[in-house]
Amino acid sequence: MSLLDREVPGVVMTPDNIRSRTLPVAVNLGIAVGAFVVAAAIVLGAGIGNWVLVVVLGAVFYLVGLNVVAGRIEGRRAARNRAMKALIYSACVLAILPLASVVWTLVSKGVARLDGNFFGTSMNNIGARDPEGGAYHAIIGTLEQVGIATLMSVPLGVLGAIYLVEYGRGKFAGTVRFFVDVMTGIPSIVAGLFILSFWVLIVSPWFNDGQPRFSGFAAALALAVLMLPTIVRSTEEMLRLVPGPLREGSYALGVPQWKTILSVVLPTALPGIVTGVMLAVARAAGETAPVLLVAGGAAAINFDPFAGNQQSLSLFVYQQAGDASRYAPDRAWTAALTLVALVLILTVAAKLLARRNKLSR
Amino acid sequence: MGDYPSRSVNATAGDLGVTPRHARGAGSGASPSNFDEPPRGGGGALPKKARFSIEAGFRGLSTASGAMVLVIIVAIAVFLISKAIPALQANTGNFLTQFEWRPNEAQPSFGIAALAFGTVLSSVIALIVAVPIALSIALFLSHYAPKRLATPLGFVIDLLAAVPSVVFGLWGRDVFQEPVRDFSIWLNKYFSWIPLFGGDGPFGQSVLLGGLVLAIMVLPIVTSLSREVFQQTPGMNEEAALALGATRWEMIRTAVLPYGKPGVIAAVMLGLGRALGETIALALTLSVAFNISFNLIENGGNSVAANIANSFAEANDTGRGALIASGLVLFAITLVVNMTARAIIYRRREFRDSAA
Structure with a gap:
């Protein structure tokens, strides 16, 4: 007689007991409602807080109640699984809240000054009681500084990545790669202080009769220091994705290595490199601290990046935020909205470009 | 074939090393009378290696x-040191232990103790909130x-x-x-017996606010790095756990988390x-104070970087x-933190190429 035919006394196999039992959805909802009712009763009854505390306490009660009830029905392990799942989901909701608040505030407060005057005028001769004034000079400054920084850091960064991928072997290349990664973590204010002590205080007096001088170019230098590691890293990743047979085919035709890199490897990886550069530009456009330290900020329009103080959009936000005028917060929020729009457009465009790139995953 | 002189006399297909005459590889051409001169004519097609080439x-x-x-990186250290030394020599106080920051007076006296403390305190609050x-x-x-939700949500992060x-x-x-001030007042009302939440106000522009804003800012970095690490867990490990x-949650605890631990530690350190x-975020949210206080909710707090901007x-x-x-000092601290994090990442080869 086989095992299958043997009847176990007292056990009847029915569809109910051969599957593990699961918590019905109705019970789940019931626990949720009960938890929030109890929380509201405790909080409002004792008068120890407002609706925020009700929600928080209700969530805690719900988790505990769910754990206990599910533990009875489904067993301890399944209950734990349920509780962790609920925790992970609630953490996601919790993280979305501040983001939604930032976006909502940006849009609702930012539209206050979103007019032609804001984009057409500077802060020159704008007193504390004048509601006008705009960010034209700041936008000019941001574009010039970021543009110069890009011109400096892109060739350097791409060549550095070429070294790491095509030429670099051994310990030195390993060291360079390691410090590129370390350099991505350098605080922006340290980059600002570096350019302050190197360019503004030591080099710029040579060109200015011995007087140290702020300039937009110094800000561009600081931004280039910040952009360089990001560009090297993203370009390196893209160059590594270029298939080896492409290079070998070129070598087999007798093309020297430098020409192979310039005319085969780089064009293949170009979309990815552009994506990385755009992300670096977006990050640099939002930096405030280095511009504050080496470009100084200004109220008037200054087209010349090599002489005199220059404003930038992010610094404009910071300075208007610290301004006592009652019109300053509106200007700050509108400038912040402009800045975020600029950065997000760059970032989204970069990501879309990356998605169309055939090389990347 | 007979019309052409055999070139194989002078060119070997590689360095065979039979006799000194044949010891040079393909492309060495006809042998000159004197081996100090460059070879005449061409044997193979390989170009000569020029000393200065493109x-x-x-x-x-x-x-x-x-x-x-x-x-x-070296220049940053050198120039910062060269500009810091004169000021440190003029300092009448102790740079490491002094609490006050009065470098602009005739008898400059400044120290980094309170600033460093504020920096560490706000960062620790940020990490305690942000990491879980x-x-x-x-x-x-x-x-x-599901993938339909994960892709856009990752994009938002x-x-x-x-x-x-x-x-x-x-x-x-x-x-x-506003909400942080309300929360602080609530904490102070019911938990003022804990020193962290004591004090008489005013509340709001506190280390708590700065720390929470910082938490929102470090959240995306830690999230995207740890997500990459978690995604690299070998499918075999996960399936083995599920099959048992x-x-x-048990699969995550036994397969995903142990595998990703070094990556997560590195992400937290970054x-x-x-x-x-x-x-700038701290310069805007903290109200300046030069003291060491564990009180989280009273106005005050400061950090090295915010002090520089202010x-x-x-x-x-x-x-x-x-x-x-x-x-x-800030540069040195962040350099050490970043180098440690990167060293952890570099020990695991599979994390190296993906972790940005």
Whole structure:
């Protein structure tokens, strides 16, 4: 007689007991409602807080109640699984809240000054009681500084990545790669202080009769220091994705290595490199601290990046935020909205470009 | 064939090393009478290696660009030190233990103790709040969410990383300060027996506000790095756990988390590095104080970076040097934190190429 035919006394196999039992959805909802009712009763009854505390306490009660009830029905392990799942989901909701608040505030407060005057005028001769004034000079400054920084850091960064991928072997290349990664973590204010002590205080007096001088170019230098590691890293990743047979085919035709890199490897990886550069530009456009330290900020329009103080959009936000005028917060929020729009457009465009790139995953 | 002289007499297909005459490889051409001269004529098609070629130039150029990174890091240290030393020599107080920051007076006296304490305190608050949430989101994106939801949500998290810090600072000061003040008053009312939440107010522009804003800012970094690490867990490990009857959480606890542990530690340290160096968000949300206080909710708090931004405008020569000296300390701390994090990542080869 086989095992299958043997009847176990007292056990009847029915569809109910051969599957593990699961918590019905109705019970789940019931626990949720009960938890929030109890929380509201405790909080409002004792008068120890407002609706925020009700929600928080209700969530805690719900988790505990769910754990206990599910533990009875489904067993301890399944209950734990349920509780962790609920925790992970609630953490996601919790993280979305501040983001939604930032976006909502940006849009609702930012539209206050979103007019032609804001984009057409500077802060020159704008007193504390004048509601006008705009960010034209700041936008000019941001574009010039970021543009110069890009011109400096892109060739350097791409060549550095070429070294790491095509030429670099051994310990030195390993060291360079390691410090590129370390350099991505350098605080922006340290980059600002570096350019302050190197360019503004030591080099710029040579060109200015011995007087140290702020300039937009110094800000561009600081931004280039910040952009360089990001560009090297993203370009390196893209160059590594270029298939080896492409290079070998070129070598087999007798093309020297430098020409192979310039005319085969780089064009293949170009979309990815552009994506990385755009992300670096977006990050640099939002930096405030280095511009504050080496470009100084200004109220008037200054087209010349090599002489005199220059404003930038992010610094404009910071300075208007610290301004006592009652019109300053509106200007700050509108400038912040402009800045975020600029950065997000760059970032989204970069990501879309990356998605169309055939090389990347 | 007979019309042509055999070239194989003078050219071997490789370095056979039979006799000194044949010891040179293909392409050495007809042997000159004197081996000091370059070979005449061509044997093979390989070009001679020139001493100054475009190849060598390009190689040198790219090597120099790569080395530029090392040069910049060394230059940062050298220039900061050179500008910090005069101010440190003029300092009448002790730079490491002094609480006050008065470098602009005739008898400059400044110390970094209170600033360093504030920096560490706000960063620790930020990490305590951000790390559990960030790991939860990372797990959600890698193991819970359906792909249709995970892709856009991951995109949103990346966008969060791109928002400039000055915007978070402005938001923290103008919007987030209200709920934090209410929360602080509530904490103070019921928990003032805990020293962290004591004090008589005013509340709001506190270390708590700065720390929470910082938490929102480090969240995307920790999330995206740990998500990448979690996604790289070998499918075999996960399936083995599930096949043994593990629930989803048990699978994560036994397969995903142990595998990703070094990556997560590194992600947290990179988040710490960012929190330590954050300037503008803290300059906008903290109200300046130069003391060491564990009180989280009373107005006050300061950090090295925020102090640089706040006191730069009215700094004289010594004051500037003092700020540069404090920046040097910040640079050293973040360098150590970042190097440790990267060293952890580099030990695991599979994390190296993906972790940004």
